[in-house]
Amino acid sequence: MNDDPRWLSDQEQLVWRSYIEAATLLEDHLDRQLQRDAGMPHVYYGLLVKLAESPRRRLRMTELARYAKITRSRLSHAVARLEKNGWVRREDCPSDKRGQFAILTDEGYAVLSRTAPGHVDAVRQAVFDRLTPEQQKSLGEIMRIVAEGLQPSEAGADLPWLR
Amino acid sequence: MNDDPRWLSDQEQLVWRSYIEAATLLEDHLDRQLQRDAGMPHVYYGLLVKLAESPRRRLRMTELARYAKITRSRLSHAVARLEKNGWVRREDCPSDKRGQFAILTDEGYAVLSRTAPGHVDAVRQAVFDRLTPEQQKSLGEIMRIVAEGLQPSEAGADLPWLR
DNA sequence: CTCAGTTACTTGAACTCTCAATCTCTACGG
DNA sequence: CCGTAGAGATTGAGAGTTCAAGTAACTGAG
DSSP: OOOSOOOOOHHHHHHHHHHHHHHHHHHHHHHHHHHHHHSSOHHHHHHHHHHHHSGGGEEEHHHHHHHHTOOHHHHHHHHHHHHHTTSEEEEEOSSOTTOEEEEEOHHHHHHHHHHHHHHHHHHHHHTGGGSOHHHHHHHHHHHHHHHHHHOSSOTTOOOGGGO | OOOSOOOOOHHHHHHHHHHHHHHHHHHHHHHHHHHHHHSSOHHHHHHHHHHHHSGGGEEEHHHHHHHHTOOHHHHHHHHHHHHHTTSEEEEEOSSOTTOEEEEEOHHHHHHHHHHHHHHHHHHHHHTGGGSOHHHHHHHHHHHHHHHHHHOSSOTTOOOGGGO
């Protein structure tokens, strides 16, 4: 609808460049760290964490996908892999025969406790140890805003017809 | 060396969670946007941009990899694909027979000019339009710090034996 | 000059992710 | 009840990424 593209200002370009670079390097760094120390990529680790935090260490597939911000398809493949490792198992949902629970096994929990300290350290060294408390706070606010704007379907998506 | 893991505080956990969520959603969003409108993932688009900005629209493979913060291997595969699309071509480096230039073709440049406005819009809508000028500035500073900390080998990496 | 070490880049296989089906089951208006 | 729209989850194929290994060419100490 808008003919004339609003380019990024020089300022904005620098910000965007820094973001892309940091995000790329960081994800890469954590992927390697976890692949080396825990035998799985960062996303998979995140799945185990979500399960560990959940009541009875279990979550419906769709819910887990929503929390982790990934597609159900991706989750299916991921859980299949984690199941092969013995870190997660599936169980049918009694109340909905279509449903499946992903459940963190004891072995999965063990991997997590064994590798969590190292991972936290990596995150600290890469991010928190380098930022002032104000910057940390600011980062949280900023990323929360961005995340909210990209949420697939807002809960109270009011008046969508107004944009 | 440190026995006692320094966990993230509740504050820090929230920040980290927001970061992961936003970064995941954002990369996903831009990947889809570019796959749909330009027929390539976000990283590949970034490669074309780097080339477009370079003198004579060309860059040595290693340099391109360094700018884009990806491995040479990944770049090799990526350029192979972009070559198939006719958006990039390779040329031998005369002064170093091991070397290769990746060169943006006219067709590649055309794709870029055709799709850049839409991409900029997507970035604006997802990020810049939602942040105050102070937040934008802050984001830039924060990400620059993080990126610098993860750079494979610092130029003046002084006294690495002291950590 | 020479050859051991390094740099530039590529390759193939294993793994992960995406996208478009597909399948089963639930919900519900008629 | 029946029929069907939609939800929950999986699958397979194709695309992308990683890791380890490989080739070829440069570099420099001796």
